[in-house]
Amino acid sequence: MNDIGKPNLEIFADTLLDQAKLNQNILVVTSDSRGSGKLVNFGKELPDQIIEVGIAEQNLVGISAGLSAGGKKVFGVSPASFLTARSIEQIKNDICYSNQPVVLVGISAGISYGQLGSTHHSIHDFASLRTFNNISIVAPADNFEASEVIKASVGYNKPLYIRYGKKPMMSIHSSGTNFQIGKAITVSEGEDITLVSTGETVQRAVLAGEILKTKGINPNIISMHTIKPFDNDILIKMAKKSKVLISIEEHSIYGGLGEQCANIIAQNKINLDFKILGIPDEYMVNGSQADVLDHYNMSPEKIAALSAQMLG
Amino acid sequence: MSVDQKFLEKKSLEYRRTIIEIIYNSGAGHTGGSLSCIDILNVLYNGILEITPNNFSTIERNNYIHSKGHSVEALYTVLCDVGFFKKEDLKTLNAFDSHFIGHPTRKVSGVEHNTGALGHGLSVAVGLALAKKKDKSKKKVFALLGDGELSEGSVWEACTSASKYQLDNLIVVVDRNHLQITGKTEDVNPIEPLDEKFKSFGFDVEFVNGNNIIELLEIFQKVPFTADKPSAIIANTIKGCGISFIENEISWHHKVPTDEEYGKAIKELDEKLIKYE
Ligand SMILES: Cc1ncc(C[n+]2csc(CCOP(=O)(O)OP(=O)(O)O)c2C)c(N)n1
Numbered sequence A: 001m002n003d004i005g006k007p008n009l010e011i012f013a014d015t016l017l018d019q020a021k022l023n024q025n026i027l028v029v030t031s032d033s034r035g036s037g038k039l040v041n042f043g044k045e046l047p048d049q050i051i052e053v054g055i056a057e058q059n060l061v062g063i064s065a066g067l068s069a070g071g072k073k074v075f076g077v078s079p080a081s082f083l084t085a086r087s088i089e090q091i092k093n094d095i096c097y098s099n100q101p102v103v104l105v106g107i108s109a110g111i112s113y114g115q116l117g118s119t120h121h122s123i124h125d126f127a128s129l130r131t132f133n134n135i136s137i138v139a140p141a142d143n144f145e146a147s148e149v150i151k152a153s154v155g156y157n158k159p160l161y162i163r164y165g166k167k168p169m170m171s172i173h174s175s176g177t178n179f180q181i182g183k184a185i186t187v188s189e190g191e192d193i194t195l196v197s198t199g200e201t202v203q204r205a206v207l208a209g210e211i212l213k214t215k216g217i218n219p220n221i222i223s224m225h226t227i228k229p230f231d232n233d234i235l236i237k238m239a240k241k242s243k244v245l246i247s248i249e250e251h252s253i254y255g256g257l258g259e260q261c262a263n264i265i266a267q268n269k270i271n272l273d274f275k276i277l278g279i280p281d282e283y284m285v286n287g288s289q290a291d292v293l294d295h296y297n298m299s300p301e302k303i304a305a306l307s308a309q310m311l312g
Numbered sequence B: 001m002s003v004d005q006k007f008l009e010k011k012s013l014e015y016r017r018t019i020i021e022i023i024y025n026s027g028a029g030h031t032g033g034s035l036s037c038i039d040i041l042n043v044l045y046n047g048i049l050e051i052t053p054n055n056f057s058t059i060e061r062n063n064y065i066h067s068k069g070h071s072v073e074a075l076y077t078v079l080c081d082v083g084f085f086k087k088e089d090l091k092t093l094n095a096f097d098s099h100f101i102g103h104p105t106r107k108v109s110g111v112e113h114n115t116g117a118l119g120h121g122l123s124v125a126v127g128l129a130l131a132k133k134k135d136k137s138k139k140k141v142f143a144l145l146g147d148g149e150l151s152e153g154s155v156w157e158a159c160t161s162a163s164k165y166q167l168d169n170l171i172v173v174v175d176r177n178h179l180q181i182t183g184k185t186e187d188v189n190p191i192e193p194l195d196e197k198f199k200s201f202g203f204d205v206e207f208v209n210g211n212n213i214i215e216l217l218e219i220f221q222k223v224p225f226t227a228d229k230p231s232a233i234i235a236n237t238i239k240g241c242g243i244s245f246i247e248n249e250i251s252w253h254h255k256v257p258t259d260e261e262y263g264k265a266i267k268e269l270d271e272k273l274i275k276y277e
């Protein structure tokens, strides 16, 4: 149980290389980011399928849009913070508004860069990209989701943003699980409490669930890998049978998974106790990804304790 | 050898020792880029800028913007030595809840501007230089940029404003170490002819050996090179300068020394330091 897998970022790079070997139309665009994106090998094996623009993320997104308009299947790969903050207007206009089916891959997302600080964190990406028409947003939880989303992205005909962390992730799903962009995966089905999470924090929800089980509490656990388009149905179904709902995300508490859940709960008149866990609006404490998530009440122990307390 | 030269050269060796020490102890850091720019920071803070803890909160002084923010260990090392905080504080680098994080933040005394995302510093420096012009101040603004950083288009947007407003109080220093993360700048995204580029953007340009104390002192004392024009100094440096096995090695962009490498690096520096006793 709880096998520790590889970093999702490595799975991304391996899967993309496999796909690109089969399909010469796939191009990768990097901005001095192939090392961080685990694409050094890709560059060696398929030098004609990688385009390097230097440290110029806006240029990366614009060129990706142009390559896509020229009929290529493009993966633009750069640290999530720079890709989605610095290049936001290129994403808004050249990718989303123009509806170019580019895959934007945000690497070392969330607070993966730990002590490198706020300039390197992307806890704004869900919030800002959610407001753009056309684009889908995915945050894979484990190696399975990390690889499936890349396979699905090759034939995806709309703009897509995928964010990856760089720490090894515990395997959560079995290989037979059905993966579809826009359809959440129910990790376990229980009773009175639902833990809904996305990306690298799903494993924290799963571990919290194990603690809760030792106390005789069986939570519903959802991996909401797609933030947009959101799987409203699963959330409504789980919320309706729960007394407590907790959302957990490596993102600002504003504009991400939690606020989307609040939106659905309120608009569907569902009455339950609800708590959003994420990064609050403050000068973020310095530390590793794990320490920072723990600090902001997202350790499995704290999630379990909060669950038990809210259940009363 | 003048006293000043000896004094500053010794400081550069001590600074290199501190950079290696804090990167080794904290388990993270941008080794190559900190070592390539440390002589520039040494000369600026000890010979040119006159920025001190006493005048730091005032407006009427020179400014320094560390646009290549990842080389933060060089900046912390020099700020510590010129009195902004105690050496003890540096031991908290990268520790949980410390303000000493992996990129410059104004939570650390002596840091002028939060940097870390490349390509921002020059626009901020242009703003500072413009403010000084409005105040009829004679003070100057220095900004240090990486050569890889020059691929960011915003750098060149800033250059157009600098020349439009004739900011001869603005000095861009390029840490021209010819390397970035992926490899050589000229392979990743060529920026040559760099002097011609700056010239065509309205700058007056000079080259300097950016790891030579005397050359750096001389060039910084000469700015502005031409009245009414911003200055660009292309400082030819060696990435990882001063430690034989780190010099010009791509992998040392953000590598941390092993125990053995740490011992070797300190030994190399100490052998050079002895000559200055
Ligand atoms: C906007 C932005 N994009 C990417 C990075 C990641 N990054 C950090 S250092 C670096 C290479 C910098 O190379 P250079 O400017 O030549 O610096 P030096 O060689 O002096 O270390 C990159 C790409 C960043 N910090 N900011």
Ligand SMILES: [Mg+2]
Pocket: B146, B147, B148, B175, B176, B177, B178, B179, B180
């Ligand atoms: Mg460089």
